[in-house]
Amino acid sequence: MKVTIHKLFDYLLSTTTEVPDCVLGFSLSHSPRLRDFIGDLDPNLSLDWNGVSFQGLPALRAHVIAQAGLSETCTPDDVLITAGAAEANYLCLRQLLSAGDEMVTETPGWPQAAVLAKAIGVQLTTVKRHEADGWQLDLDALSNAVTPRTKVIFLSNPNNPTGQLLTQAELHQLAGIADRVGAWLIVDEVYAGLEWQGPRAPSIAGIYPRGITTGSVSKALGLQGLRTGWMICRDQGMIRDGVILRENSSEIMNILGEHIAEIALRPDRLAPALEKARAEGRVNLAMLDSFIASQPRLSWVKPQAGLIGLARLQGELAEPFARRLLAAPYRTFLLPGTAYDEPHHIRLGVGGGAEVRLGEGLARLAGCLAAQA
Numbered sequence: 001m002k003v004t005i006h007k008l009f010d011y012l013l014s015t016t017t018e019v020p021d022c023v024l025g026f027s028l029s030h031s032p033r034l035r036d037f038i039g040d041l042d043p044n045l046s047l048d049w050n051g052v053s054f055q056g057l058p059a060l061r062a063h064v065i066a067q068a069g070l071s072e073t074c075t076p077d078d079v080l081i082t083a084g085a086a087e088a089n090y091l092c093l094r095q096l097l098s099a100g101d102e103m104v105t106e107t108p109g110w111p112q113a114a115v116l117a118k119a120i121g122v123q124l125t126t127v128k129r130h131e132a133d134g135w136q137l138d139l140d141a142l143s144n145a146v147t148p149r150t151k152v153i154f155l156s157n158p159n160n161p162t163g164q165l166l167t168q169a170e171l172h173q174l175a176g177i178a179d180r181v182g183a184w185l186i187v188d189e190v191y192a193g194l195e196w197q198g199p200r201a202p203s204i205a206g207i208y209p210r211g212i213t214t215g216s217v218s219k220a221l222g223l224q225g226l227r228t229g230w231m232i233c234r235d236q237g238m239i240r241d242g243v244i245l246r247e248n249s250s251e252i253m254n255i256l257g258e259h260i261a262e263i264a265l266r267p268d269r270l271a272p273a274l275e276k277a278r279a280e281g282r283v284n285l286a287m288l289d290s291f292i293a294s295q296p297r298l299s300w301v302k303p304q305a306g307l308i309g310l311a312r313l314q315g316e317l318a319e320p321f322a323r324r325l326l327a328a329p330y331r332t333f334l335l336p337g338t339a340y341d342e343p344h345h346i347r348l349g350v351g352g353g354a355e356v357r358l359g360e361g362l363a364r365l366a367g368c369l370a371a372q373a
């Protein structure tokens, strides 16, 4: 069956012709410039494919393992470099699922898995995260949703859009739930690296043999346009299935993406880049947090990680509100929670650096909130 549009992309498509003055929804750190890498790039680099491996540059795969803290449990052979975490998710979901299988996922959550599962003819069960529980995932509910026909469990950690984190103990519990029925457990870690309270959560690929970690350089490092991400899995059949499907879609990786990502993930570049992104994110999230506290129509559960969260909006549905805010005189973009089946919430984000004009955007948001109250 054809892949159909999800609400999040539908909203983005319907608003792309607008040119907002401010953006309050950015999920990625300020993007570096090409000049930040040019000194480390080889001008003689061939723009053919990498010529070494269909899984991606070995040095890049080694960095991927190291940044995920998987050096003890995984090797670079367990990594497939992909066009972003989105392609990694696509390759594993498409290769693992068949019509009639069951998949369990979360809501609110990243919609990609549900859209693909529906197109394949998979029976989908969604476990609801509740705001009253701090948007934490209810593992008992998830366990009850898993049946012997469950082929895949798909989650994001940190969760998009709430920024809530699964702990090490919860990830082990999830592995046990998946193992009970032999299900694959895909944990999309695209927002990892910007944790505000504690350490980064461990990657599922190191915990569970049928665990698949997906991630990329898009968010914490702001390198979304490189389209460079990965899947990590200790099951060599899974990695090979990914290579085979990719051969029939984009065939090989983007060579510049691979090389720039390899430079960006070198330990001496990664640590300061993350430090800078964390410092900026902390300041901006604190600003957003006090803004929300000052607004009688808004409340939220502050994200534990990442640059986005869901705020409850009183007195108006999120989508008409987001469209009103995008129009003159406010001209400020944010995503309505309808994108995540949460019509009473708006997604607020602080990424994007100075260009998104966070302070001005919040002032305009305050104006729009006051005008309706």
Ligand SMILES: Cc1ncc(COP(=O)(O)O)c(C=O)c1O
Pocket: 027, 083, 084, 085, 086, 087, 110, 156, 160, 188, 190, 215, 216, 217, 218, 224, 228, 229
């Ligand atoms: C949870 C999640 N996974 C994957 C993606 C896609 O990321 P990438 O740019 O790495 O393909 C996004 C983008 O917003 C996301 O939020």
